Amino acid sequence: MFSLTLSGFGIAGILIKSLEQLQCCPDESRSMHNKRTYKESQSMPSFSERLMSVNLDVILRKLRNKGVLPKPSAEKLLDRIPKILVSEIVSKPTIRVVGTYSYVDGYLPWCDILALLSVLVDRSPRTILEVGTFNGYTTRLMALNLPDAEIHTIDLPEDFKDTDAGLQKDDFHLIAGRRVGSEYRADPSIKCIQQHFGDTAEYVFPVAEFCFIDGSHTYSR
Numbered sequence: 344m345f346s347l348t349l350s351g352f353g354i355a356g357i358l359i360k361s362l363e364q365l366q367c368c369p370d371e372s373r374s375m376h377n378k379r380t381y382k383e384s385q386s387m388p389s390f391s392e393r394l395m396s397v398n399l400d401v402i403l404r405k406l407r408n409k410g411v412l413p414k415p416s417a418e419k420l421l422d423r424i425p426k427i428l429v430s431e432i433v434s435k436p437t438i439r440v441v442g443t444y445s446y447v448d449g450y451l452p453w454c455d456i457l458a459l460l461s462v463l464v465d466r467s468p469r470t471i472l473e474v475g476t477f478n479g480y481t482t483r484l485m486a487l488n489l490p491d492a493e494i495h496t497i498d499l500p501e502d503f504k505d506t507d508a509g510l511q512k513d514d515f516h517l518i519a520g521r522r523v524g525s526e527y528r529a530d531p532s533i534k535c536i537q538q539h540f541g542d543t544a545e546y547v548f549p550v551a552e553f554c555f556i557d558g559s560h561t562y563s564r
């Protein structure tokens with residue numbers, strides 16, 4: 344398997360080289376929209392570099408899964424997610440917050456709630472899926488800001504026990520102390536939330552335009 348992967352990589356390398364020659368050579372006869380300017384070709388990774396990095400990623404992942412290479416830590420995996428400012432992706436949304444907030448272990452920090460609501464109000468998705476309801480504090484605020492949306496939220500069954508089969512769970516202290524959805528259930532104005540119960544390692548999710556993943560903080564590759 345190891346040598347197959349490597350020889351596959353060699354063939355891919357040759358293919359990529361030929362493809363790159365086709366893509367990047369400065370040929371005046373090609374149409375304008377296919378050409379990259381000199382400045383672009385200096386700043387952008389080449390076609391082969393992009394393809395190579397995809398292939399390398401697949402190979403490295405296989406080697407890690409086989410135990411040949413060590414797996415990257417959770418911090419390293421998180422570092423791969425690009426960091427952007429909320430202001431880069433939304434204009435000036437007006438968000439609604441009704442009630443008080445005090446941080447409870449398991450809740451989203453206030454700044455994260457504001458960032459999430461800003462994006463939601465700006466994009467106004469018709470369907471939302473939240474993974475990890477917990478007490479439903481964030482779920483309620485999402486519903487308050489998008490009352491016409493269909494909001495699906497999922498958490499483990501209320502009688503879930505540590506001993507249940509499936510993925511290793513890192514959230515045991517939260518699982519034990521949660522009152523699933525109690526925050527939004529206590530607000531009679533909230534009508535657009537559908538609560539689901541299941542283990543997201545196995546559950547078939549409802550399709551949604553916007554997904555907020557905040558459950559099962561177990562990193563596995």
Ligand SMILES: C[S@@+](CC[C@H](N)C(=O)[O-])C[C@H]1O[C@@H](n2cnc3c(N)ncnc32)[C@H](O)[C@@H]1O
Nearest residue numbers: 450451475476477481498499542543557558559
């Ligand atoms: C950090 S809390 C969610 C907080 C909530 N989104 C909020 O903003 O207030 C994580 C939740 O994920 C749930 N959870 C953990 N593993 C899960 C799994 N495999 N499937 C579904 N829910 C899970 C836990 O029971 C817990 O309620």
